[in-house]
Ligand SMILES: Nc1ncnc2c1ncn2[C@@H]1O[C@H](COP(=O)(O)OP(=O)(O)OP(=O)(O)O)[C@@H](O)[C@H]1O
């Protein structure tokens with residue numbers, strides 16, 4: 267079953283800005299879909315339209331089988347977790363959790379039960395009588411999640427909920443959100459510009475760029491089969507190398523060097539995509555020679571910034587490094603090469 | 615910079631440092647200067663009040679003959695009882711107590727009215743997208759350029775035609791529109807993050823509920839601060855009550871002082887002691903309000919709970 271159906275949605279703000287230009291996605295029951303993209307690509311706008319905080323200019327949003335375009339946020343059966351938590355500072359944690367239920371006219375006994383249940387689930391029981399200002403960032407984050415959980419929504423909406431936390435806590439909370447969402451079995455949309463968050467959390471990733479969907483797919487699909495140069499450079503860190511190259515007769519030529527590839531359909535200028543972590547420094551075999559520049563040691567991996575002809579290239583390596591300013595031979599497996607159309611950027 | 619920093623040192627460390635190292639010495643002097651400056655300030659501001667109070671405890675003959683006094687006169691109870699309970703005025707109906715009550719009604723009515731009106735105005739301006747909201751705000755704001763004194767004749771005309779002369783509503787209502795209050799509340803509301811409003815919308819709070827459940831509690835300290843300022847302003851109103859009320863039953867303390875002094879025009883020696891006692895009484899409530907709410911007042915002006 268489909269929880270949420272977004273059909274050809276278009277959003278134009280009153281000032282004329284076109285934030286979303288025709289997006290269609292479905293969110294299945296219990297699925298966690300991550301919207302990822304650079305700043306300003308329309309992720310938040312998309313989410314806020316689902317929440318009912320922004321009107322939909324064109325298209326349809328269908329939640330649990332009914333079109334909700336004209337419903338108020340409170341009538342949509344959604345719950346949202348904001349980046350800055352947006353807790354009510356003058357209310358205790360308990361009141362924060364209960365406020366929405368109270369407004370719905372839920373009986374007090376049921377409110378208490380739900381609040382206690384959520385508090386237990388999130389381990390915030392001991393803070394129930396504190397004010398948000400007396401909590402740490404991580405604890406506030408939990409309260410914000412609690413406020414979403416007690417509503418028993420059809421779908422959770424997260425707008426960069428972890429970006430105010432420090433790196434360590436972020437990793438921990440990320441895992442917790444995923445576990446929680448799994449155990450509740452509630453569908454969720456999670457908006458982030460952090461591709462690591464997207465990769466680790468998502469059942470499916472929706473990559474947005476400039477108000478349009480670039481690609482929808484499982485994390486490993488998006489990583490291993492990027493649909494465009496945009497996705498290729500956005501997903502994965504360090505980003506995929508994209509080199510200007512020319513293809514002819516099963517050979518590819520870059521900066522005066524050429525070698526055989528398994529791509530014969532198309533001749534002419536293309537973009538060759540190579541993931542830094544899939545490149546190897548070799549002592550022999552077929553490959554291309556690069557000029558080694560700066561080296562960066564990140565502990566687990568080492569980055570080699572090199573030049574191939576007049577183009578930059580990054581190689582991630584966990585073994586011995588070549589000397590700086592030396593020459594190195596770089597090889598890769600044939601199925602690790604991605605080919606993109608030089609003008610449209612789409613995958614070939 | 616350096617001065618401010620040393621002032622913030624906890625006493626224990628600065629004491630220790632003082633005895634051990636030389637450069638600390640000028641710092642203790644700075645603290646001394648601070649106190650001297652403060653003491654001078656207190657003397658200049660409180661001196662006249664103390665003299666007024668002491669003088670009010672003498673009888674009026676002494677005051678008339680010898681001027682202001684700086685000793686205790688011993689007539690304290692008598693004078694203050696007179697001021698509070700003796701019926702006076704032209705009709706012989708008003709007591710000091712009644713005037714105090716009138717002043718309180720004016721002060722509180724004025725403050726509460728201003729807060730209610732300006733909060734609602736700011737709420738409308740900030741949260742409702744009605745046409746020309748910004749323009750309306752600036753129009754309200756420019757009324758700061760038209761204080762009561764400037765528009766007193768038309769104001770009087772309106773109140774008189776509405777038949778509100780000699781009534782509490784006539785005293786209060788024409789004064790409660792407040793550009794200052796609206797401005798303060800507008801700035802405060804604007805500083806409340808948008809997400810909070812959106813969270814409330816998702817939680818199903820309508821406009822009225824949002825106002826009561828979220829905005830009013832968040833504005834608590836702000837309300838307290840504005841209440842204090844407006845209470846004092848209302849309490850000290852002189853010109854407007856003088857025009858609005860001719861019946862002595864509506865006289866406020868501030869006017870009462872003048873009334874006593876007016877006897878000078880007659881043959882009697884004015885009852886300086888009572889006038890001064892009344893002045894002291896008139897000063898007390900605002901001073902008390904400020905002393906009691908001082909902490910909240912400062913909190914409201916400098917920090918926001920968000
Ligand atoms: N209220 C608004 N009025 C006009 N334009 C807006 C409004 N909100 C957003 N926009 C524009 O719409 C586009 C998409 O904004 P949106 O907030 O959805 O981006 P985002 O993907 O969430 O970015 P970020 O990662 O920075 O949060 C931006 O170009 C932005 O300038």
Ligand SMILES: [Mg+2]
Nearest residue numbers: 309310311425
């Ligand atoms: Mg955003």
